[in-house]
Amino acid sequence: MTESALKPCCEATRAEMLHHIREFYTSFPVIRDVPCRVCRQIIQLRVYETPPITTATPAAASGGLPADAELLSVDALLQYDIFADIPRDVIAKHLERYEAQPPIWRRRFSAGDIICREGDYGSTAFYIVNGTADVYLEARMAHAKSDKREGRGRGIFGLVRTFTTGLVAASADQRVEERVRRSIAVGAAIHLDYDHPVAELGAGELFGEMTCLSFYPRSATVRATTDCEVLELLRSVLQDLLQKRSKIFKQRLDTTYRTRALDTHLRSVPVFADLTADFIDHLRAHVELRTCEPGDVICQQGDPADSLYLIRLGFVKVSQHFPGGELVLGYLGHGEYFGEMGLLVGGTRNATCVALDHVELVQINKADFDLMVGRFPEIKAKLEAEAAARVQAGHLLEERAPSVPLGDFLAQGLMDAQNVLLLDLDKCTRCDECVRACAAAHDGVTRLVREGLRYDKFLVATSCRQCADPLCMIGCPVGSIRRRNSLEVIIEDWCIGCGKCANQCPYGNINMHEFPALRDDPQRVGHKILAYEDDPEHPGQQRVVLDKKALTCDLCLGLDEPSCVYACPHDAALRVEPKHFFGSQMHRT
Numbered sequence: 001m002t003e004s005a006l007k008p009c010c011e012a013t014r015a016e017m018l019h020h021i022r023e024f025y026t027s028f029p030v031i032r033d034v035p036c037r038v039c040r041q042i043i044q045l046r047v048y049e050t051p052p053i054t055t056a057t058p059a060a061a062s063g064g065l066p067a068d069a070e071l072l073s074v075d076a077l078l079q080y081d082i083f084a085d086i087p088r089d090v091i092a093k094h095l096e097r098y099e100a101q102p103p104i105w106r107r108r109f110s111a112g113d114i115i116c117r118e119g120d121y122g123s124t125a126f127y128i129v130n131g132t133a134d135v136y137l138e139a140r141m142a143h144a145k146s147d148k149r150e151g152r153g154r155g156i157f158g159l160v161r162t163f164t165t166g167l168v169a170a171s172a173d174q175r176v177e178e179r180v181r182r183s184i185a186v187g188a189a190i191h192l193d194y195d196h197p198v199a200e201l202g203a204g205e206l207f208g209e210m211t212c213l214s215f216y217p218r219s220a221t222v223r224a225t226t227d228c229e230v231l232e233l234l235r236s237v238l239q240d241l242l243q244k245r246s247k248i249f250k251q252r253l254d255t256t257y258r259t260r261a262l263d264t265h266l267r268s269v270p271v272f273a274d275l276t277a278d279f280i281d282h283l284r285a286h287v288e289l290r291t292c293e294p295g296d297v298i299c300q301q302g303d304p305a306d307s308l309y310l311i312r313l314g315f316v317k318v319s320q321h322f323p324g325g326e327l328v329l330g331y332l333g334h335g336e337y338f339g340e341m342g343l344l345v346g347g348t349r350n351a352t353c354v355a356l357d358h359v360e361l362v363q364i365n366k367a368d369f370d371l372m373v374g375r376f377p378e379i380k381a382k383l384e385a386e387a388a389a390r391v392q393a394g395h396l397l398e399e400r401a402p403s404v405p406l407g408d409f410l411a412q413g414l415m416d417a418q419n420v421l422l423l424d425l426d427k428c429t430r431c432d433e434c435v436r437a438c439a440a441a442h443d444g445v446t447r448l449v450r451e452g453l454r455y456d457k458f459l460v461a462t463s464c465r466q467c468a469d470p471l472c473m474i475g476c477p478v479g480s481i482r483r484r485n486s487l488e489v490i491i492e493d494w495c496i497g498c499g500k501c502a503n504q505c506p507y508g509n510i511n512m513h514e515f516p517a518l519r520d521d522p523q524r525v526g527h528k529i530l531a532y533e534d535d536p537e538h539p540g541q542q543r544v545v546l547d548k549k550a551l552t553c554d555l556c557l558g559l560d561e562p563s564c565v566y567a568c569p570h571d572a573a574l575r576v577e578p579k580h581f582f583g584s585q586m587h588r589t
Contacts, residue, residue: 010036069105082249103234109224118221119498124232125212131228135220136198139496142167144549170493183268184494185335186219189261213358217498219477258284271382288363292355301352305342307363314359320351333479341387343369423459427572437567472501497548517545
C-alpha cells in the first residue's frame with residue numbers, strides 16, 4: 001500500500017511505527033512490512049534515514065483495541081508484581097504519553113479460545129497472569145517438492161515437461177545438508193519438539209515478544225487450555241517499562257529461560273546435542289543473557305575472540321569487510337550460533353556480527369567454551385566441521401562477488417545474484433513457452449514471470465536469483481528458510497505459510513503455493529482425509545482448507561537443465577552466473 005493511498009487507521013499505525021523507529025533504531029535503512037492495527041492491511045515501511053523528530057504522539061484510530069480489552073489504571077497495574085518495583089510516577093507518565101493509544105490492557109480467555117494464531121501479523125506480546133495455554137504449530141511438517149520424473153512432452157515441439165508438486169516430509173526426502181532438528185524455536189524461551197510441536201505455557205510466562213518488538217508474523221498458535229487472564233502489551237510497555245525498569249520481570253524471564261529453555265535450546269543445535277545434563281547445569285549458572293537493539297555491533301572483525309553466542313530471539317547479519325566493501329556471509333536467526341571460529345583457533349574474529357532487530361543472545365565465555373570442547377571432543381569435531389563449511393561458503397561468495405564496474409549492473413541488483421534467468425530479447429518472440437513450461441512443471445504455479453529489469457538486450461526475468469545477500473531470510477518467525485553451504489536457498493518443513501519471506505524478497509521471486517489441508521479420519525485410525533471449513537462467501541456451504549508453503553525456484557534440480565531453458569524453441573532463455581556472464585559481455589565491447 002503506497003503512502004498516498006493510506007486510510008486514516010493505516011496512517012495512525014504508520015505514525016506509531018515511525019515513532020518507534022526514531023526512538024529505538026540506530027541503523028538504517030529500516031525495511032518492514034507491518035499490519036494496520038485496525039484493518040490489518042499490510043503497510044510497507046521503507047525508512048532510509050532517521051525520521052524527523054516530532055512532538056506529536058502517534059494517535060490510533062478508534063476501535064484499535066480488541067473488543068474484550070479492559071483498560072488498566074496506574075493503581076491497577078501496580079497490583080501486578082511485575083510492575084511493583086517501577087515508580088508510580090514513571091508508569092503514570094508512560095500511560096499519559098500514550099493516552100491516545102493505550103499501550104497495555106487486560107484480556108480474559110475461556111478454555112479452548114485462540115489467543116493468537118500462527119502467521120497473523122500483530123504488534124503485541126502477551127503475559128500470562130494466571131491459567132495455562134498450549135503453544136503449537138498448525139502447519140504440516142513438510143516441504144514442497146516437485147516430482148522430477150519426466151512426463152509426456154507437450155506444447156510447442158513437445159518441449160514442455162510436466163511434473164507434480166506435493167508436500168513431502170523430511171523423513172521421506174532427506175535433502176543434502178538437511179538439518180537434524182530436535183526442536184523448533186518459536187520464542188525466546190519456547191522450543192517445540194519437531195515430532196510433536198506442542199508445549200504448555202503457564203502463569204508468569206511471556207509469548208509473542210518477537211512480533212511485539214520487531215513486528216514479525218506470529219510464530220505459533222496459542223490456545224487457552226484453562227480460563228486465562230493475560231496482559232496484552234505494546235512494545236513501549238515491554239521495552240521501556242518492563243525490560244528496562246522492572247528487575248522482577250527481567251529476573252523472572254531470565255530464570256524461566258535458564259531453568260526451562262536453556263537445555264532444550266542447546267540440544268536443538270545439532271552440534272551441542274550430546275552435552276550431558278551436568279554440564280548444562282554448569283552452563284546454566286555461568287552463561288550471560290545479552291540483549292541488543294537494531295544496529296548494535298555484537299562483535300567486530302579483527303577483535304579478539306572471547307565468546308560463543310547462541311541466538312534466542314531476533315536476527316543477526318554476519319559480514320566481512322574487504323578493501324572493496326562489505327561482503328554479507330549470511331543472516332542467522334533464533335536457534336543458530338556464531339563466534340566459534342575465532343575460539344577454535346584461539347585468534348580473532350573473522351567477521352562482524354550486527355543485530356538487525358531486537359536480539360537476545362546466550363553468551364558462553366571462552367573459559368566455558370574451552371572446557372566444553374576439552375571435555376566433549378565429538379562436539380569440537382562437529383564445530384570444526386561446521387566452521388570449515390562456513391569458510392568454504394564464504395570463499396564461494398568471495399569468488400562470485402562481481403568485479404564488473406558497470407553502473408547499470410549494480411543498480412539493478414545483479415551484483416547480489418548468483419544465478420539469474422536472462423531472456424535474449426533479440427531472439428525472444430514473446431511466445432511465453434518458458435513461463436508455460438515452468439507452470440506445467442509445477443502444478444500450474446509458475447515460478448517465473450517474463451517481466452523484470454533490463455540490461456542491454458537482456459531481460460532479467462522474475463525468478464529466484466539465489467542471492468548472495470538473501471534478504472528473504474530476515475524475519476522468518478520460525479527460521480524455516482535457510483541457505484545451504486552451496487548457497488542455494490531452501491524452505492524447511494516447518495514453514496507456516498505466513499508469506500514474510502515473499503514480502504521480504506526485493507525482487508518478488510518467492511511464491512506461496514496452496515495445498516489441500518488434511519485431518520485425521522475419525523473412521524480409520526492412521527488415515528487422513530481432506531479438511532473442510534465454512535465458506536464465508538457462500539453461507540451454508542463448505543470449502544477445502546488450504547495450507548500455504550513458500551516456494552523458490554530450485555532450478556529444476558535433478559534435470560540436466562531448467563524447464564524454462566529447455567522449453568524455449570529459440571534459445572533465448574539462459575541461466576547464467578552474473579559475474580562471469582556480464583564480465584564477458586564487457587570484454588566484448
